[in-house]
Structure formats: C-alpha cells, structure tokens
Amino acid sequence: MREVWPVTAVRKAESTVMASLPEGTLMQRAAAGLEKVAADLLVKHFGGVYGRSVLLLTGMGDNGGDALFAGARLAGRGAAVRAVQILGSRRHEGGHKALRMAGGRFISPEDVGYHDLVLDGVTGIGGRPGLPIEAVNRLRKVRAGVTVAVDVPSGVNVDTGEAVGQAVHAEHTVTFGCLKPAHVTGPASELCGEIHLVDIGIGRALRHGDSVLSVPEESDIAEWVRRPGPADDKYTRGVAGIAAGSTRYPGAPLLAAAGAQAGPAGMIRFAGDQWRQVVSRHPSIVATPGIEEAGRVQAWLAGPGTGTGPRALKTLEHVLEAEVPTVLDADALTLVAKHSRLLAGRRAPLVLTPHDREYERLYGSPPEGDRASSALALASRLNAVVLLKGHRTIVADPDGSVYANPTGTPDLATAGSGDTLAGLLVSLLASGLGGGRAAAAAAYLHGLAGEFAARDGRPATAEDLGDALRDAVASVRTP
Ligand SMILES: NC(=O)C1=CN([C@@H]2O[C@H](COP(=O)(O)OP(=O)(O)OC[C@H]3O[C@@H](n4cnc5c(N)ncnc54)[C@H](OP(=O)(O)O)[C@@H]3O)[C@@H](O)[C@H]2O)[C@@H](O)CC1
C-alpha cells in the first residue's frame, strides 16, 4: 500500500530531517532525482541530452529552486537550458546562481517558444490553487515537446486534488518523499501524467497516522482476493447472492453475474425475473424468480436494473432483513435515498457504490472538489463503505480509511460497467473480505480489467469485462 500525505505532514517531516543535515541537502537530492528523470526523457524522446533545449518555468519559491538546480545539472551535460519567471518577481537566488554558472540563460516571458523539455517549477507544495492571470498568460506561450511537473502541476490544490482555473498539464510529474493527494485524486491527478517518486530521505519522518489516503498496490489485491485452500468447499468459499434485473433492464443481471463469476466466492445465487437467462448464460448459478426462495447467502447485492417500483422495494427490504454484508448499487441507492427507514438500525456491513448523481440523492448535495472528504462524509453519515465512482474511484470506510484507486481507463464509462463491478464486489464480500478492502479490491480489478479490455484501442463494452476481470485476477495473482 502506498500512503499519501498532506502538505502539513510533508513540511513536518522535512523540518525533522533537515535539522540533522546541512542546509540545502534535500533540495540537492530533489534536483538530482529531477535531473535523472529529465535526462532519461530527453534520451528517450530526443535521442540524448547534449544540444537539446530545456526550459525551466519558475515562481518565487523552492519549487523553482528544484527546477533551477536540475537545469544547472542538465546544462552541465550539454543541454541548452533557459529559465523564465512565470510567477512574481522574487527568485530563488541559489538556483539562479547555479544555473548561471553552468551556462544557462534567463529569458523574458515574451521570448519563450518551443522547447524539447519543459520543467514546471512555478509552484509546488507552497502553491495556492488558481494561478494569477498574468502567470496563466505567460504559461500559454510555452510550447513543449514533453512537460515535466516538479512535485505537482502548478495551479492545483495539493491537498484536495482540485484544479482551479488554469493549471499546468504535464506528461510526467517528479515528486519528492511521498505521494500527495493531488497525485491520486480529483482532476489534478489527471494533470500529473506518469508519477515518478524520488526518495529524498524524509520517509522515516512521515508518520503513518498523518497519512490521509492509501493507494492499493497489486500485492495488496493479491493478498485480499482469497484463494481456495485444500479444506475449502463451495460453501466455505462463500455464497454470493444477486437480486437484480427487471423486464425493463434484462441485461443488468447477466453483467452482474459475469462480474461475480470472476470473484472468489464458491457459489452464486440469483433472484429475479431473468433467472432463466442467467442460468442459460451461467449454468453454475443457482437461480430463482423470487427473493423468498433464493436460499441463504453470505453477502447480497441488490439494485442493478431492478427499477424503483414496489416490487424492487420489497426485494430490497428482504435483502436488508437478511442482515448479511450487502452491496447496494444503482436503483437500490435511489430507493434507500427515498426511504431512509430502510437503513435505520442496520448492523451488518454495507457497501454503497454511487456515481455523482446517486451521491447527491443520498447526501443531499453533490460531491465537492475534495472527493475523498465527500466520500468520507457520506460513509460516516450512513455508517457504510462508500465507493464513489469517478476517473479515480475513491473508497471511504466509516472507520476513517480512504483508498484512491490507481487503475482504470475512460473506456470504463460505458453502460453496464457498474453492474460487473457490483457483481465482483459481492463475490469479494461473500468470501469474507471486509467492506473497505472488498470495495478497494473490486475497484482495482475492475479498472485493470477495463485497461485490458480496451488494450490497443479496442472498443470495450461491459460484455468484455467478465473475461477481462478473470485476466485481471490472474495478473495480480501471478508474481
Ligand atoms: N518539503 C520538502 O520536503 C521539500 C521541498 N522541496 C521543494 O520545495 C517546494 C515547496 O517550496 P515553497 O515552500 O518555497 O513553495 P512553492 O511551492 O515554491 O511556492 C511558494 C511561492 O509561490 C507563491 N504562490 C503560490 N501559489 C501562488 C498563487 N496561486 N498565486 C500567487 N503566488 C503564489 C507563494 O507566495 P505567497 O504565498 O508567499 O504569497 C510563494 O512565494 C516543493 O514543492 C518542492 O518542489 C524540495 O526542494 C526539497 C524537499
């Protein structure tokens, strides 16, 4: 698991470590890491460092200092390095001097044009969101072969992932010490491109309790997705139940079933009008038309394609009465938003999977720019795990832990995609995994499956996700 720390925690760790080091040590470590990534990119895209043009965008703080020292190093390797002040008039004296000594030049904002590589050192963790218009106008003149953000793309809100007004859009971001929220959540994460984390020696001073988000890694998912042991049978692996579908939405049950089939449960029960279609597509599923005769399960999924009529409400009541871990998706979210009594006094774990409009129905207002806090607010209010869908899906557990999902592709924004996610999720819950981890694992595997299904520009549909989910599970399990 990769932990994510807010600016205050980074500052605290920095001052602890700096107390025992000569001044400027951390900045030199940062500049060395930045130089390495920049040089590798110049070699990869332009065949070498020597003679290539590099532009440093600077502001008034240490973020510009990092860029200037890295630029000095690149100038020492023969790159033609220029620097331009984008924000304010105060400059980083040490970095300025180093670049001048290495043969770099300072140009006026009017003279910027195309450069092979641009290092964005306008603002870092000292940045306030929303750059002044003068800085934005200067940035507009810059044309780059490749843009590398120093620490974070300038203009974003580092602690929330919001991007206010015009922010830098980078293909790569080189960050120092640890990930910050802007790297993993909200629109800012889309402006970062590929993230390179440089170890500058502050890790030991970062306190686990100060981290605000976690990013699951492949090894976490491999550990959480239970593998059957020799003593297991279909019941001990967990029985998942799906209550889904209606004459209006006959496809949702099939897609939810396909998602569940890729998960670790040993058996799947289905209740709904499409029971025949479900069995003909998935003969191993035990299906009945009515919820009353569905039999016992370790976890229920309710909502995909059920509609919100009286029959759907009755089914949902039955599911909730079972008091087993339950996923509420799609129409079930609309129903619990309308009938708050449904969740009153509930004790068994609950996972909700809203997109933004469903979130608004449940919470009363749409998610804010700080999506992690919004997800956590709903999780606390309803005492339920909340999987808030988005480009970077967030999972918030009422116990306070928040996960930012690192996988996925815009291709997943397709009809039926959520049904497969919900199906996989109920299978993970049935296998005994806690709600937070089950939701984080489902989001991770679903995102990875989307990447697989859309590989090489393939037009991916939700129908492709069942097979792709099996590939995703296999890929995390293969060391
Ligand atoms: N911590 C670490 O471990 C290490 C940190 N390092 C590096 O230091 C960076 C942080 O440097 P930093 O603290 O000097 O702040 P930085 O981001 O350069 O900007 C502050 C300046 O910008 C200004 N300003 C900001 N936003 C503005 C706006 N919207 N509009 C207008 N002005 C705005 C702001 O003005 P003020 O708020 O004072 O008015 C101030 O003058 C960090 O990201 C990393 O790159 C590494 O070297 C080593 C280890």
Ligand SMILES: [K+]
């Ligand atoms: K920056």
